[in-house]
Structure formats: structure tokens, C-alpha cells
Amino acid sequence: MRNIKLTIEYEGINYSGWQAQDNALGIQEVVEKAIANLTGERVNLIASGRTDAKVHAKGQVANFLTNSSIPAERFKYALNTKLPEDIKVLESQEVDLDFHARFDAIKKRYRYVIYNGEMPRPLYRNFSYHVDQPLDISKMEEAAKHLIGRKDFRSFMGPRTDVFTTIREIYSVDISKKDDLIEITIEGNSFLRNMVRIIVGTLVYVGLGKIKSQDIPKIIDGRDRTLAGPTAPPQGLFLEKVYYD
Numbered sequence: 001m002r003n004i005k006l007t008i009e010y011e012g013i014n015y016s017g018w019q020a021q022d023n024a025l026g027i028q029e030v031v032e033k034a035i036a037n038l039t040g041e042r043v044n045l046i047a048s049g050r051t052d053a054k055v056h057a058k059g060q061v062a063n064f065l066t067n068s069s070i071p072a073e074r075f076k077y078a079l080n081t082k083l084p085e086d087i088k089v090l091e092s093q094e095v096d097l098d099f100h101a102r103f104d105a106i107k108k109r110y111r112y113v114i115y116n117g118e119m120p121r122p123l124y125r126n127f128s129y130h131v132d133q134p135l136d137i138s139k140m141e142e143a144a145k146h147l148i149g150r151k152d153f154r155s156f157m158g159p160r161t162d163v164f165t166t167i168r169e170i171y172s173v174d175i176s177k178k179d180d181l182i183e184i185t186i187e188g189n190s191f192l193r194n195m196v197r198i199i200v201g202t203l204v205y206v207g208l209g210k211i212k213s214q215d216i217p218k219i220i221d222g223r224d225r226t227l228a229g230p231t232a233p234p235q236g237l238f239l240e241k242v243y244y245d
Contacts, residue, residue: 001065003099004072006031006045006079007091008060013126013235014086018050018060027051027087031062034082038075039068048105048242052194054234056127059090059241063101107171107243109187112200113236117180128181129200129236135207137177143206143213144173144184146220147199154223156202158194158231166192166223175203185240194231202229 010027020026032045043064051057070078075092083089115121115128116135124130150169157166170188177183184203186196202219205211211219211229219227 001067001097002072003063003065003095003097004075005061005063005091005093005095005099005101006075006089008057008062009088009090010057010060011086011126012051012053012055012057015053017053017055018047021053024053027060028062030083030087031079031089032064034079035064035066037082038078039066039070041066041068046101048101048108049191049239051239052197052234052237054126055237055239056235057239060239061101061105061242061244063095063099065097101242104244105190105242106245107187107189108191109185109240109243110191110196111238111240112184112186112196112232113238114182114184114200114204115180116177116182126235129204129233131204131208133208135182135204136209137175137182137207139209139213140203140207141175143203143211143216144175146213146216147173151220152223153192153195153220155219155225155228156195156198157192157225158198159225161193163192168192168195173199197232197234197237198225198228198230200232200236204232205229 016024020029045062045064047062072094076089079089113128115124115130153168154166172187174185
């Protein structure tokens with residue numbers, strides 16, 4: 001038995017997320033079918049975490065057990081011949097049998113893209129959140145500072161979340177702007193369901209003047225989802241990288 005680790009890039013627009021939903025296609029299912037087609041084995045592909053419908057990934061990490069003799073570094077080439085154009089394996093390697101893509105992850109980095117222009121841009125529609133009103137970046141940066149650290153992020157948790165604790169640690173929130181594109185990059189040890197998108201939606205409300213930057217600590221302490229801003233749309237979100245030891 002061998003343990004194969006994959007780094008996967010995908011465009012999430014056409015999928016229900018990493019995990020398949022009722023009557024909807026998930027990325028996990030597509031990759032598992034490609035592995036079965038290649039090896040003749042039905043495997044359980046374990047991901048670092050589930051991404052929502054329409055969310056993208058540049059560095060999703062997953063692993064599976066196999067009896068196949070295919071060299072580990074060749075899996076990426078072989079699987080890519082069986083995967084659609086919007087899902088590709090970037091790296092494949094053999095790891096210790098006890099490696100677990102989810103439980104061994106120590107940090108994740110997400111990037112969210114906002115198109116802050118007046119008119120809709122067709123080429124951006126599947127990869128950004130269109131906000132047509134000017135955003136005050138300095139106020140958003142001030143608000144972001146209050147998110148750093150180990151805190152209870154219950155106010156930034158989406159519905160249907162079943163977790164042991166809502167305490168998470170955010171290491172950094174960086175906001176950059178070039179022309180009409182704003183990028184928000186967030187690193188943390190782990191994230192609740194919809195947490196990054198709710199953080200972005202809240203920062204957008206700060207940028208629009210609908211929430212004050214100094215109110216962020218109150219929102220966190222309130223541990224009430226209704227206190228935070230809206231959930232930003234999924235297509236602007238990218239899972240950039242998953243870190244391991």
C-alpha cells in the first residue's frame with residue numbers, strides 16, 4: 001500500500017464544491033473517477049478541506065492510498081490525460097502512510113479578488129466580486145488589523161457548520177490594489193465554513209462606510225453572525241496554498 005499526495009488546481013465555476021452534493025458534481029468525484037480509470041481502484045480522496053461551490057483552488061492538497069505501481073511523479077501526467085480542462089494535478093509525490101491532507105495541514109492561504117470598477121467586466125465575472133462603488137482601502141486595512149490573532153470567529157461562520165470549536169487563529173490579512181482590482185490575502189491555521197467570504201463581505205461593508213472599522217472587535221465579541229457583513233460571492237475566492245511541516 002502506498003500513499004500518494006496530489007496538489008490540484010481547479011476552476012470551481014462548474015462544480016458544487018470539493019464534495020459532491022445531491023444532483024451536483026463535485027471535484028472530489030471527478031478526480032476519484034480519474035484515479036479509478038487509471039488504476040482500477042476505487043479510492044477515498046482526502047482533501048485539506050472542502051471548498052464551496054464556484055470557489056477556485058491553485059493549491060488544493062489531497063491524498064489517497066493505492067496498490068498501484070505507477071511511479072508517484074508520473075501520476076500527475078497520467079491523471080491529467082483523464083481530467084477535464086478545468087481540473088489539473090500540478091504535483092504528485094509519495095508520502096508516509098500516516099500523512100493526512102486535512103489533519104496534517106498547519107496553515108492555509110486564501111486570496112480573494114474584488115473588481116472595483118463601475119461597469120461589469122465579462123472576463124472578470126467568474127473570478128472576482130464586482131463592487132461598483134468606491135471602496136476606502138485605508139479603512140478596510142484598519143479593520144483587518146482587528147482580525148489578527150486567536151479569536152472566536154463564530155460571527156464569521158456560515159450556516160450548517162458542525163465544529164467542535166469556533167476558535168481560529170488568523171496570522172495575516174493583506175489588502176492590495178492595482179487599478180480596479182483589489183486582492184485580499186488571508187492566512188490562518190484553519191477556517192470555518194464561509195469564514196473567508198464573510199470576512200471579505202464585512203471588509204467591503206467597512207470600505208463602503210456601512211460598518212465602522214472600530215466596530216470589528218464588537219462584532220467578534222458578539223459571536224453573532226447577524227452582526228457581521230454579508231457573505232461575499234464564491235467566485236472571487238481562491239485557495240492559494242496549504243502548508244505542512
